[in-house]
Amino acid sequence: MTGRVPASGTVHWVGAGLSTGSGPATLCSSAGRLLLWHRTAGRAARALAGLGLTGRAEPRALTPGALAAALEPGDTVVSMLPAPRHAGLLAACVRAGAHFACSSYVSPELAEQVPAARAAGVVVLTEAGLDPGIDHLFAHSLIGRARARIGAHTPAAYRLTSYCGGVPAVPNAFRYRFSWAPLGVLNALRSPARYLEDGAEVTAGRPWEATRPLVVGGETFEAYPNRDSLPFLAQYGLPAAWTPHTFVRGTLRLDGWLTAWQPVFEELTAGDDERIAALARELAAAHPTTGADRDRVVLSVRLEVDPGGGRPWSGAYLLDTTGDAGESAMARCVSRPLVLGVRHILDGSLPAGLHRAAGSARLADRWLAELAGEGMEFRLTLEQ
Numbered sequence: 363m364t365g366r367v368p369a370s371g372t373v374h375w376v377g378a379g380l381s382t383g384s385g386p387a388t389l390c391s392s393a394g395r396l397l398l399w400h401r402t403a404g405r406a407a408r409a410l411a412g413l414g415l416t417g418r419a420e421p422r423a424l425t426p427g428a429l430a431a432a433l434e435p436g437d438t439v440v441s442m443l444p445a446p447r448h449a450g451l452l453a454a455c456v457r458a459g460a461h462f463a464c465s466s467y468v469s470p471e472l473a474e475q476v477p478a479a480r481a482a483g484v485v486v487l488t489e490a491g492l493d494p495g496i497d498h499l500f501a502h503s504l505i506g507r508a509r510a511r512i513g514a515h516t517p518a519a520y521r522l523t524s525y526c527g528g529v530p531a532v533p534n535a536f537r538y539r540f541s542w543a544p545l546g547v548l549n550a551l552r553s554p555a556r557y558l559e560d561g562a563e564v565t566a567g568r569p570w571e572a573t574r575p576l577v578v579g580g581e582t583f584e585a586y587p588n589r590d591s592l593p594f595l596a597q598y599g600l601p602a603a604w605t606p607h608t609f610v611r612g613t614l615r616l617d618g619w620l621t622a623w624q625p626v627f628e629e630l631t632a633g634d635d636e637r638i639a640a641l642a643r644e645l646a647a648a649h650p651t652t653g654a655d656r657d658r659v660v661l662s663v664r665l666e667v668d669p670g671g672g673r674p675w676s677g678a679y680l681l682d683t684t685g686d687a688g689e690s691a692m693a694r695c696v697s698r699p700l701v702l703g704v705r706h707i708l709d710g711s712l713p714a715g716l717h718r719a720a721g722s723a724r725l726a727d728r729w730l731a732e733l734a735g736e737g738m739e740f741r742l743t744l745e746q
Contacts, residue, residue: 365483365714366483366485366713367436367459367460367482367483367484367714368436368710369461369707369708369709369710370394370434370436370437371395371436372393372394372395372397372434372436372438373393373395373397373438373440373704374397374399374422374432374433374438374439374440374460375389375397375398375399375419375440376439376440376442376443377400377424377442377443378398378405378406378409378442379442380541380690380692380693381442381465381491381697382409382442382693382697383690383694383696383698384688384689384693385697385700385701386398386410386413386415386419387413387415388697388698388701388736389440389701390415390418390419392701392708393708395420396418396419396420397419397420398410398415398419398420398422399423399424399428400421400422400423401423403421403423404421406421406422406423409421429454430454430458434458434460435459435460437461438461438462438485438707439451439460439461439462440463440464442464444546445464445469446469448462448464448471449472452475452479452486456475459482459483459484460484461484461485461707462479462484462486463485463487463703464487464488464700465488465489465490465491465492465495465700466491466494467489467494467589468488468489468716472486472488473716476715479714479715479716480715480716484714485712486716486717487704487707487712487717488716489719490700490702490703490717491695491696491699491700492526492659492661492696492699493524493661495696495699495700496661497524497611497663498598498719498720498721498726499726500661500663500679500681500740501522501524501598502598502599502722502726503726503730503742504522504663504664504665504678504679505598505599505600506722506724506726507677507723507744508667508677511667511675512604512669512675514603515601515603517670518601518605518668519604519605519606519668520604520605520606520607520665520666520668521609521664521665521666522600522606522608522609522663522664522665523608523611523663524610524611524612524661524663524664525585525611525660525662526612526613526614526660526662527613527615527659527661528541528659528691529614529657529658529659529660530655530656531656531658531691532656533618534649536623536649537615538616538619538622538623538649539655540646540649543642544645544646545638545639547642548641548642549638550588550589550613551569551570551627551630552630553589554566555569555588556589556591556592557587557591557592557609557611558591558592558606558607558609558610560607561605561606561607566586568627568630568631569586569587569588569613570620570623572586572587573585573586573619573620575617576614576662578660578662579662582617583614583615583617584614584615584616584619584620585613585615586612586613586615587610587612588613591609591611591612592609594611595609597718599721599722614660614662656690657685657691657692658682658684658685658691659681659691659692659694659695661679661680661682662678662679662681663678664676665677665678675745676744676745677743677744677745678742679741680740680741680743681695681738681741683738698736699719699729699733702732702736703719
């Protein structure tokens with residue numbers, strides 16, 4: 363099959379964890395039918411009640427094989443499960459001719475299924491949350507603006523930085539609140555970071571050791587590189603005539619985080635997997651998030667392009683939002699772009715195959731305009 367399977371209008375939302383937020387409620391107006399899959403039907407029903415969706419969406423128990431048996435051609439599966447479980451869901455989607463969406467990075471296990479998904483007419487939407495997701499939109503938009511101003515064939519040096527962080531709205535002594543699984547936070551810190559700085563490739567085996575002050579919106583944060591930034595050089599499609607001077611994607615933390623977390627870093631350096639898993643449980647218990655706590659998300663993406671001759675160009679996007687009683691900032695920023703992408707699956711505007719949010723400046727600007735129209739606030743600053 364070379365064409366795309368038409369969307370049926372049925373959406374299966376799988377999981378109702380910390381990042382779900384208002385996603386299912388927002389999607390109800392676009393989907394003909396919405397099913398929420400959770401560990402048990404009772405938990406799914408309670409989650410729907412909390413979202414005000416009782417009677418508007420259907421609760422389902424995520425028992426082995428139940429979702430795969432329920433899929434019909436053209437259905438859409440939205441996975442809010444941990445990233446290691448995405449590949450199994452995508453395989454079920456390919457077999458059924460159903461579309462798939464998640465907010466996570468493209469894993470090797472997902473990537474190897476893309477050819478089969480494309481041949482089956484299935485859309486695979488990934489990296490459509492906050493980070494990755496909105497950060498991609500900001501980067502593509504800035505690159506498009508710089509390309510129009512500088513020219514794609516004009517030799518130039520550039521510096522692109524992208525930093526994102528979920529932090530407590532009211533700073534605490536720990537300088538952090540867990541807005542996603544503590545073990546995931548710790549394991550991310552255990553992963554080496556690779557990036558470009560001053561024209562040279564750098565690898566930080568312990569990313570926190572590369573932490574430095576960063577002023578964003580007049581406020582001083584601490585920032586460190588995260589994961590492998592280098593594959594995004596190709597993904598962002600920067601002009602070949604431009605030379606990267608600095609290219610880093612990383613994480614923002616409140617000022618003072620590095621000092622507050624020194625005991626954690628000592629454990630990360632010395633501990634094995636079992637000890638780190640135990641540490642995650644201890645930190646979750648010692649620093650619980652209560653109903654009174656409010657989180658804050660800060661995302662800063664900046665591009666500077668210098669063609670020489672005294673005519674540099676720079677632009678920056680800043681998103682800085684705080685959660686409220688109805689929805690955390692993290693859930694809002696993850697679920698809204700994901701829902702937007704799902705709507706584009708439903709309306710047929712995404713072709714079969716792999717997509718990472720919006721992969722061009724034109725589409726990124728469209729997505730950003732749609733997000734702004736739905737109340738998401740961010741600021742663009744240009745200097746040229």
